Amino acid sequence: MADEKKEAAPEVIKNCAGCKKPVKRSRRYFRDGKYYCNYNCWRSAKPSKEAAAAPAEA
Numbered sequence: 001m002a003d004e005k006k007e008a009a010p011e012v013i014k015n016c017a018g019c020k021k022p023v024k025r026s027r028r029y030f031r032d033g034k035y036y037c038n039y040n041c042w043r044s045a046k047p048s049k050e051a052a053a054a055p056a057e058a
Contacts, residue, residue: 018045 016023017034018041028035029042036042 016041018042 014022016037018036021037023035023037025037028037029039030036031042031045032048034045036045
């Protein structure tokens with residue numbers, strides 16, 4: 001029992017990347033590895049140049 005390793009818990013998103021408010025709702029906005037609390041914060045955050053420059057593969 002003591003030899004068993006504990007599994008890492010999934011990452012918990014605590015704060016909005018735009019306004020730093022706590023993200024409580026199940027409906028979250030995601031861009032470039034960051035979560036936002038609402039559409040306004042998500043829209044105001046500009047996508048990174050790396051993500052915008054990457055061509056979409058079909």
